[in-house]
Amino acid sequence: MTAITRTWQRLTIPGRVLLALLVVGALLTAGLALLIVFSDELLAIVEANLPIVRFVVAATAILLMTIPTAFVIIYMEMKGIALMNLRIGPDRVGPFGSLLSVVHGLKVLMKEDFTPTGADATVFTWAPVVVYLASVMSLLVIPFAPGLFGQDMNIALLYFFAVGGLTVVGLLMAGWSSFNKYSLLGGLRSAAQVISYEIPLTLSVVGLLILAGTMSLNQLVLNQSGWFTNWYVFQQPLGALIFFIAATAEANRTPFDLTEADSEIVAGFATEYSGMRFGFFFFAEYVNVFIIAALTVTLFFGGWNSPFPMPDIHLALDPGSLGIGLLIVIALVPLLGTLLFAAPFWLLRSSMPTWQALVLGFVVFNIVAVTAVLGWAFISFDWVAGLIWFMAKTYGFVFVFVWMRGTLPRVRIDQLMGFAWKWMLPASLLNLFVTAAAVIVVDALRGGR
C-alpha cells in the first residue's frame, strides 16, 4: 500500500489525471466487453423486466430534466421580475446573465451543510429529499409529447394528486425536526395552507373528469386535439380558474407564498436549513412551478396539441440516403456556412477585423442551422412538434407565475384560509354540480332525440 501511495505522490498532476483516465478507460472497456459477451443474457433480463427498466430510465430522465428546468425558471424569475421593476437584472455571468442561476446552485453546494444541535438528524436530512422526490415523481405522469411520457397510467391524475400531497409530509418533517419552534410553526402553517387548497384543487378537476370520463392524462390530451376550441378551458372556465389559483397556493407561489415569505418572516420551515439541503427546497419550489404549469396546460390548454390542425407536410428528406455524402456534408457545411455568413460582415464593415467577422458568421450560421434543423424536426416528427408546443405553453404559464410574483402583494394568513374555505370550496362545488347537471341534461336531450 505504501508503495502505491509513494508512486502516486511522485506523479505530476497531468500524470495523475492521465493515470485516472487510463483506469477509467480500462474499466469501461472491460464493461463493454462484458456487455458484448453477455449481451443475450442481459437483453433477456431487460426484456423480462421491461416495465421496471422503463420506470427506472424514465425516473432518471425526469430527475435529470428537473435540474436545467429549475435553472431556467430561476433565471426567468430573476430576469422577468427585474424587467418589470425597470431594472436590468442579471447580466454578468453568461449571455444576458443566464448562467447566474447555475452560480446560485454552485454557491448553495459550497455552503456549509449544518445540522442544529438537538435536531432529529435523520428526519432533518430526509425532509428535503421527500419534498424534492414528491415533485419529481409527480412529473412522471405528465405527457410531454405523443409517446414521450414517464408512465401512462389510467389513474394518472389521481396518482399526481396523491404524490403531490407528499410535499406536505416533507414540509412537516422539516418543520418538526429542526428543533426550532419557529420552524415548527412555519411547517404547520404551510401544511395548513397546502391541505386547505388541496380540496378545491382536486374538486375543480372532478368536473373535468365527468366530462372526459378518464383519469389518464394521455387520454385527456387526446380528447382536446384539433382546433383550440376543443380545449377544456372553454368547457370548464371556472374549473380552470379555480385550478390555477389553487395550484398557485399549492406550489407556495406569490400571492400565496406565506410558507416562506422571504421578505417578512425568516424562512418558515426552512429556517434551520443551509447548504444543499436548503437548495433542495429551493429547487423543489421551482420544479413545482414547472409542474403546475405543465398540469394546467395538460388539463385545460390542450397539452401537446397545436391550437389549430397543422397542415400535413411531408418532407422527402432522409439523411441516411446520402450515404458517405452525409459525412462530407457534416464536415463541410459548418465551414462553408461560417464563411458564407461571415462574408457580408467582412465585406460591408471595413472596420471589423477578420476574426470578428468569422466569429459573427459562426454565430449566425449556428442560429440558422439550429433553426433549420428544428424546423425540419418540427415538420418531420410528431413528438418534436408536440414537445415544442407543450414547452411553449408551459413556459407561457411559468411566465404568468413570474408575472404574478412581480405584481401581486402577499395575502394575509386569515385572508388566505378564508379565501380557500369561503370562496374556492363553494365555487369548486358549484362548478362540479353544474357540470354534472349539464352532462345529465345533455345526455337526456340526446337520448330523447
Added chain:
Amino acid sequence: MSFIPGLGIVKGMALTLRRFFEPKATIKYPEEQPDQPPKFRGRLQLLYDEWGTLKCETCFQCAQACPIECIDMGGVDTKGRFHVHWGPPETYGERRDESALRRSGRTVPDRAYDHFEPIDLVAVDAILDEHDHDPKRMLQILEGVQGAYGYLPVAAIKRISFKTGAWYALIFGTASYYSHLRFERPADAVQVAAVDQHRPSEEAYVARLDAALEGSRRRRRKVH
C-alpha cells in the same frame, strides 16, 4: 368604483406587463456614466494646494448658488484680515466668542479688524451717488473706489454694503473674484525694486526653465 371582482388584479398585471417592455432605469455604472449637469462638482470639499494652503478663495459662489442654503461659510479671508460670513451669524464660533467677551464687559480684541482703518468716506459716497446706489453695478462701484483710494479699504466696503444693501460677503466675493481689485495698498516702487533684487530676473528664469524642459517643443514655442 368598479364592482367587477379581480379588475384590480388585471389592472396591476397590465401595469407590470407594460413596465416589462419599457426602457430600464439601471445605469451600469463603471461602463456607463450617468448624464451630469455641466456645473456638477461632485462632493463639496475644501481642498489644499501643494503648499498646504486652502484652495478656497472665500468667493461665496458655492454658498450663493446652494438652492437649499445648506452651505454656510464663515471665517477669516485668505490673508487673515477680515471676517467674512455667509449664513446666519449665530452659527459662527468667533461671533459667539465675541458676544461672550462683550457680555463680560471687556473690549473685544480681534486681530481681524487690525487693518480696519478709518478713512474719509466722501469719495465713496460720491461714487455711490454716481452709480445710483445700485448693487447691480457693483463692479463699477468697486473700480471707482479703487480708483479713488488705490485699493479697497474695509471701511469703504462696509459703507458700500450699508448704502446699497448688498451683503458684505457678496461684495467681498465680487471683489476677490476680479484680479485687478485689491484689498491692500499697492506695493510702491521702492519695495518692488527691493524684491527684484532678491529675485532672479525673468529672462534667467525662463532660460533655466528652457534648459530643464529641453526637448519639449510646445514650451519653446510658447516662450519665443
